[in-house]
Amino acid sequence: MLVEIARDPEARLRDIAERIGITERAVQMIVSDLYTAGYLNRERVGRRNRYSLDLDLHFRYPTESGLPVRLLIGIFTDHDLEP
Template sequence: MRLKDVASLVGITERAVQAIVKDLVDAQILEKSKDGRRNQYIIQAEQKLRHTLEANHSISELLRLGK
């Protein structure tokens, strides 16, 4: 899915999605790699959540809640 598609789906601008993705890459929650001219992002599911109240929980735990 392209960032443009995510923006449309969520109802925010593509620029806002780019800023959010950059923040998540900088926080090592997403890993960025190149696939030709496109970027691919991989969720680092074992990373801990950033907020101090949730810091003892991982991204994978959060993702399991959505199932």
């Protein structure tokens, strides 16, 4: 989910669901969880949302807790994600 949002911050949740092969409702739940945990922010632009990631937060899982999300995003994206 983080990678898809990094690739296209203005993507509709429906489009993300299609790309990763899960339901739109599941995407909504994951985005809500990521928002609550501080991994992403939402900004309303017209009738759509624009998402931004906090790439300096660390993963929640104990084995990766010392690593920032930036490392994962950097592996899977080609463009500069600096704000």
